[in-house]
Amino acid sequence: MRHRALPTALLTLVALTGLTALAGCGTAVPDGAGPAAVPVGTPSPPGGTFLARGECAGREDGPFTEVDCLSERATARVLARYNGPRAQGPRCPAATDLVLHVAAVDQGTSEERSAPEGYACMRNLQPPHPGDPGMGGGPLTVPGDCVYTERDGLVKETACDGSGAHPPEYRVTAGAGARSECPRSTDLYVHVGGGAPVGCARRLR
Structure with missing residues (x-):
């Protein structure tokens, strides 16, 4: 989606904490939960x-904005940035806690940068770091994560220590x-996904 003549860029927070899989010999894929669009503040300087x-x-109470890392408003740092x-792009690093989707912005002027x-x-x-192994959250599934059976043919990620709403049944x-x-x-x-796209999971006894 392309936006013209907007004063700010737009971010979409992608929180893919669930997985779908066929139990036994299944293959997990994103659960397709739709992201929520949130506006962000002034982009980086031109160039x-x-x-x-x-x-x-x-x-704070509203949208994400790009801020100085020393600011008291800073909550998360960029590990990797892709256009x-x-x-269709590269997989985020394993330590990723959340993914921000940057919608295209064309300012249409020479004074303000396009994104x-x-x-x-x-x-x-x-902390907390929901993307860490076993924490039951984050946008990726990595070795050390646990999943539970939500219904026949469908599993989703949950905390390995049992602190989540659902007890873990398998560990990757x-x-x-x-x-x-x-x-x-x-x-x-x-x-x-990634360079090792298959997660090998064992049932927790």
Whole structure:
């Protein structure tokens, strides 16, 4: 989606905390939950990249804005920044807590910079870190994460320590390039993407 003559860029917070999978020998894919659009403040100076790697974003009661990392308003730092749609782009780093989608903005003037569509992989400056292994949140599934069966043929991520709303049933023990590379003890295959797209999960006894 392209916006013209807007005074600010737009961010969409993507919180993909769930997975879908076929139990037993299933393959997990994003659960398709729709993101919520939130406006953001003034972009970086002309010539700079909006939410470049190492920069920070913050929010109070309203939208996320790009802020100085030393500001008391800063809540998360950019681990990686990519242009283009996230579905077709590189996978965020494993430590990512949340992903901000940057909608395209064309200011239409030489004084104000345009911003291409893209996404920023963010890490919270302070705990909690829902993207860490076993925490039950974040936009990625990584080795160490746990899942539970929501219904027949569908599993979702949950905290491994049982502190979530649902007790864990499987733990992703490793990532692999193909199912055949998973240990023989694997009970569930989870699609996690990246260089090792198959998550090898074992049932928790």
